[in-house]
Amino acid sequence: MTATLAHDNVASARRVSIPRGYRFELVKLVSQWRIRLLVLACWIVPALFVAAVSQQGTLPVDTLFGRWMHATGWAGPLVILGFAGTWALPLLTSVVAGDVFASEDRLGTWRHLLVAVRSPRRIFATKALASLTVILLLVAGLACSSAAGGVVAVGNQPLVGLDGHLLTPADAAGNVLLAWVCVLAPTLALAAIGLLGSVTLGRSPMGLLLPALVALAMQLAQMLPLPVAVRLALPSYAFIAWNGLFTSPAQLGPLLTGIVVSLVWAVTATALAYWLFLRRDFTNPSYDGSGRRAITTGLLPLVGLVAATVAVVAGATPSLGSGIEQDKVQRSVATAFAHLYRLQTEQLNRPDVTEAQLRTTATCTKGGGQVAGQGPGNDWRCVVSWHLPGVEAAGTAIYQLDVTADGRFMADGDGPKEVNGYFLVRTPIGDAPNPLWQFDGNVELLSTTLKGQLHAGNTP
Template sequence: MTLTATDHRRVEATTDRAGFGAALAFEVRKLRAQVRVRAVLAGALLAPVPIALIIHAQGNPPKDTLFGRFATTNGFALTLLVLGFAGQWLLPLLTAVVAGDIFASEDHHGTWKTIMTRSVSRASLFGAKTTTALGFAALGLGVLAASTIVSSVLIGGHGTLTGLSGQLVPPATAWRLVSASWLSTLPPSVAFTALAILLSVWSRSVAVGVAAPTVIGMVMQLVGATGGAEALRPYLPTTAYEAWHGFLATPAFTGPFLIGLVACSVWTVLTLGLALAITVRRDITGG
């Protein structure tokens, strides 16, 4: 029997889908087997408890932010204080733990030729690794958010929250706003995951892929804080980590969140597109 051109395309499409599914399952299995990954998730689950206890026990709470002033007497304020620091330092690093390693580790171990089988295209392999990295970033953020919220409320209480405009937020509404605030950090976390993937692909170095996104995040914060960068600041992924402030004001405003959502989407598409182009064209004959 002679296959037509349409039949060939169907066979190739089916093989590509099967290759992506097999590659994704393999990447997830590799991820689950890594002690480092389990340790990071355990840290995201357990670390908020002693942090909340230490802050709550302070006789002189941090007063440079409104939520810091009430962090020792209100659990909702405590979790928002932790969120502010996490967006500045922790979340970019958390997303890079896997994303910065997932491609560069193949260079480190010289396994590119081994995994590039005929049944898995480079695009499918890239998609599988990217999906795995994004999934870990979302999981890590979810674990950290849930643990921080629950531990902060259990330790600091769930009384009425004082918002950024001085308004009193009842507990039922505070639960919703605090959860939405943590959820709003997902778009910039995805953007930093994509950046870590690009650096991992481009540098072929695990150290660069993991550490550089955090350093770049610090540089973005410094650029955003300079006097002549007001026009650029709303479009930086680091600024999107602060968009939740609008949820806690009266009247509430979502403009920064929507701008950050669009900006982070553009950052993600551009960095992943460039990473895919490098992956497809790269020479793997060396390993």
Template sequence: MTTATLDAVTPAPAATAAPLGSAYRFELVKLVSQWRLRLVLLACLLAPAIYTAVISRQTSLPADALYGRWMGQSGWAGSLAVLVFLGTLVLPLLTALVAGDVFAVEDRLGTWRHLVVAVRSPQVIFAAKALAALTVILVLVAALAASSLAGGLLSVGSHPLPGLDGHLMDSGELARTVLLAWLSVVPPTLAFSAVGLLGSVALGRSPLGLLLPVVVALVLQGLALMPVPVALRAALPVSAFTGWRGLLTEPGQMGPFWIGVAVSLAWAALTTWLAFRLFVRRDFTDLAYDGSGSRFVVAGLAPLVALLALTTGAVAAATGATGSGIDTSKIEKELATSFSHLYVLQTEQLHRPAVTEDDLQAAARCDRGGSRVADEGPGSDWRCVVRWTLPGSTATGTAIYQLDVLADGKYVADGDGPKEVNGFFQVRTPTGDAPNPLWQLDGSLDLLDTSTQKHEEGPR
């Protein structure tokens, strides 16, 4: 009788996940092979350069835009004017086109099972797709920055430019400031990219998933236009798109800048984690999966609302800022400072005897809407009178400005005479007519600054 012996059965090796590097390269190739993204990249490379080069050569400049009226004087102004426009809608739209579709495209094509079998790890798939989307978005932002800078500098040149407090910035300071301004919009762009990932994961083929970054940006911008407390305004990630304005004052208004960066990174981290948690719990065998609205609200939007409440409380506790953050003392201080700097610039233009800011001893008195309106908050009904003296003179100069103060702290002071000081948009210099720096003043208020106190009411 023979005894059959069974060879020891060697268990099959467990399937290992594909390397993250290989999965990342695969996802990156899938993204850049899309003709839609290639057209977007081409537009990012060409549109800002063409815009800044053409507009800066026009006699009629976009004076209603921040640094728009300076585009014909310095190439750096064009890049800043483009940056103002991008933060309102363009950057959230770019994140929607890339991050908002990076997961949903697999739902539309029905390729999830093939991808899971090939990679064998939902965690690796998520990381590869998120990193690929992030890479493309950063390339698009870099293209926008390079294009706007090239168009302005090649068309107009690298000339000095006044900051938002009127102090003159030379080419070296402008180069550092403008580059840092472009870097400062990366954190809020990451935050909206993470919102795009969340929408793409949670809502599948739904158009809302693709457009979620744009929808969230519009909702938050609408909230920012309302008379909300300054702590809540600072805790909105859209506020980080304008935080770079604090880099253009001396000293810098760095509180809103760093809060915007921190809030944006917190949104990016939390939203990415929420998207990851939803993704790894998904049933990839369900071909009919098309997102879950209730789960998205509970596991997606609710934590973001909680984060907004938490950061609002943290900002309020850390800064002590209350109300709108806009009051008479801040406007008077900033306007007097800007006027002093720009008066010195006008003096140099006209080749008058040299004067310094300290010599002028400029001071402003402001009122909003007469005695029946409280002198605080945003509005277009602010009126200010600036007074100054010249060395060796006992006479006092007076200039009138009408101010439009926005809820985010930006203001435009429109000169209302006398004509030879601020009543006309040009001044006649020995070399010809030149823009009058005192005609319209762009400025920025630090809404979180609590060091200034309101003046006691008195005759104005």
């Protein structure tokens, strides 16, 4: 009789609902001193950093949009975004998602949690949602803080895009917000890898470091001259592809591909973590993870995912090379120069000209013409030519280019001095940065493919 009543009481006990478990897990995370410190740092430090750098005489010109931090407040959050995609976001996902399950192993509280919640599925869901909430809070802090610091310190001014065209303050604000939203996809992929490592490796510190190590490996791979298909098949490319939002027209092909790949990684890694979590032994208080299971069920499926995404991207994009070709570099340099020449013309109060009137062209060679005009390298040289209305002779300017494997390039002016020979130009209201002295640009790795597909789709 007593056994029957006890069984009825257990059967009638209600499981903890997901909202209630989610609140409990969220409070547990936020109560940790390191999480509170991270939240405070993400909401304060970027604003102070952007405001301080924007007031200095020397700017981080080797960083994308760093040379414009004196001119507009919207350059600051993009500089922070470039840093965050490389270092901050992988480390944040490691601290939050990489430890959300391992902390229970260290404290030995799994049996108490199972008795209270009565459902491993709900435990996984609440912990994953709580860690996702904290990560989103940290990313929002980085974006809002850096934008506020830039706008307050410098002002709500227009932003020069990667192809030299000028974005209005409203367009700049919208693109900055969209760029931060786009990097949520690779951040979720790293967070899912953190969940997988935390579940698989138990109390081992490798679970905590896994997202950062994976991100570092992917960043190193992006620096290598890999084929376009391999580059786009890694979720880390979405940390770079937001650059395409700041060209006209926007280079959306690589960006959308990177986002889709990142979301596929996030779903796959989360599903693997969920499957492993439901099959682990909670009765062993000294559980330290299974190295063999980590390889067979955690690592090998992700390696297979890389192979599958490479195959899919390679099938969708005929080009298996670097994507950096001579004609693309020439078009990008000519377009950026034409836009920036008009900006310099406005600074000097000269008669306005249009891009059509300038008829700007660029002739670029690599390695002094001794090697094929393709691939990354710092040995690109371009001669830019343009025409002014009423002037018979064409103007020319020389640029030395450093083109990176991801398609970004920095053009360094090499004369004539009247055009790009000096850092500053003398304007009627004082000295101002010369937009033609150095400028950044972006070569769309998939531009030829996408244009061909669009043309084929529009053909009746």
